[in-house]
Amino acid sequence: QQTALDHPSRRWILKPKNAARGKGIQLVRDPASVPLDSSWMVQEYIENPHTMHGRKYVLRLYVAITSVAPLRVYLYRQGFAKLASAPYDEANADNPYSYLTNPDVNALNLDAEVPVEFVDLDRYRVWLREQGHDDDRLFARVEDMVALTCLSAAETMRERSRAIGADTRGCYELLGIDCLVDSDLKPWVLECNLSPSLEVCAGPESGGDIEEGVKGTLVADLVSLIGLNGRADTDSSASREHQLIADTNDELARAGNFKRLLPSDNPAAYLPLFTLPRLEDWVVARALASDHLPQPTLQRHCAEDRISEDCVYLYDTRRGHLSVLNETASLIWLMATEGIGPDDIADALTQSARQNATSEPDAWAIRQDVWNTLADWATSGFLVQGGALSSPARSRSQPESPAAPLSEPFSRVLQCGDFRMTLFTDSPLVVNRIGQLLTPLEAPDQQASVSRLEIVRDIPGYTLVLDGQVAQSRL
16 A cells, blocks of 8 residues: 555556456555455556557466475476457456456457467567567576576475475475566566466467467476386485485486476576575585585574573564574574584584584584574574675665654544544554545544544554544454
């Protein structure tokens, strides 16, 4: 709502989070009327889409995530441009056939000669070149965007897998990512769909035969990629590090028409964009890198430490929480915040363990514990990769500044019939929204009233407090 207030010319689109086939999607008439239910989401509406034959389109990209630790992501080389069934008209916001490209929506357009039309990516790229566009440059940006999108969800996937006790080595996911290309040929992720439809949607005359061929090959390549019909060739004598590298290389050899995006051929380009790489990501990246990779370093972010004689206390500067670290965690924290890399910390702990153990310590387990501990702290915001705050590897969008507070709180005595009250709020959004509506209710005599009504900011929305009691919430 704040962004909508700051940019009144922008339009917004409302989507249900857990629906499919275009159900429930609508343009927002009034930003204040969007539902506060967490099952909905709001996106900025891209006003300047690139059009094909005068019609809006989105690119359906097929993405396979075959591993979470290490994160391995593949983009299928084929996919589709899905066209809307009516010419694009930005002024005609009531015509879903003009601004939605979902096949199930456009199949209902009885006025269209070809209601559902798919153009495979090979033909799409040829068409781009015919229009004088650099298709290689566009798809390089698409690949980067897909990699970053999956990378942004890596920690959430790991935490979800940990919570349910899943061994992610036995898991995979096929995503259907919808990508809109604007008139400047800049790609935008619109949706990441789980379990994308693999049925044939278009008729034979509008790309259905090609669609069937692409999806059939996609399934065959996916089965090969994840090794569903193969045998796991594991070398029991190989170290965990060598097995990770072998698994990554073997999977790439089975990729078929899938192109691996993560780990990339240039691992140094993406490692700084992890919250913090896990040990598995680091091992694979170092094996693939053509040059020496420096270990990531960390610095304090949303945490301060207090050191006593026997332990370290961490204070969360955002939530005001204080936690105490055990002896090992204290050592990891102190060494990391002094700029020592994770592997060097692990080596120091392993050497210390050797002095106090009767048998050889498990160096891999110690190493993994160090990397995971640091990554968990980074995910919590206590640490951040060195240089990520001051000199990011890429341009990152910064959160908009919060609304400037009112110079003084809004306070008015209002009267409706015999009911007289003082209305109080410190929210600029509320004042901008309803201030003028209250003018007719202002009491001519501005003396103190018996009742006090407060409009206070809440999560989500606003709460009305009348004489100290909650009268209405989630507004």
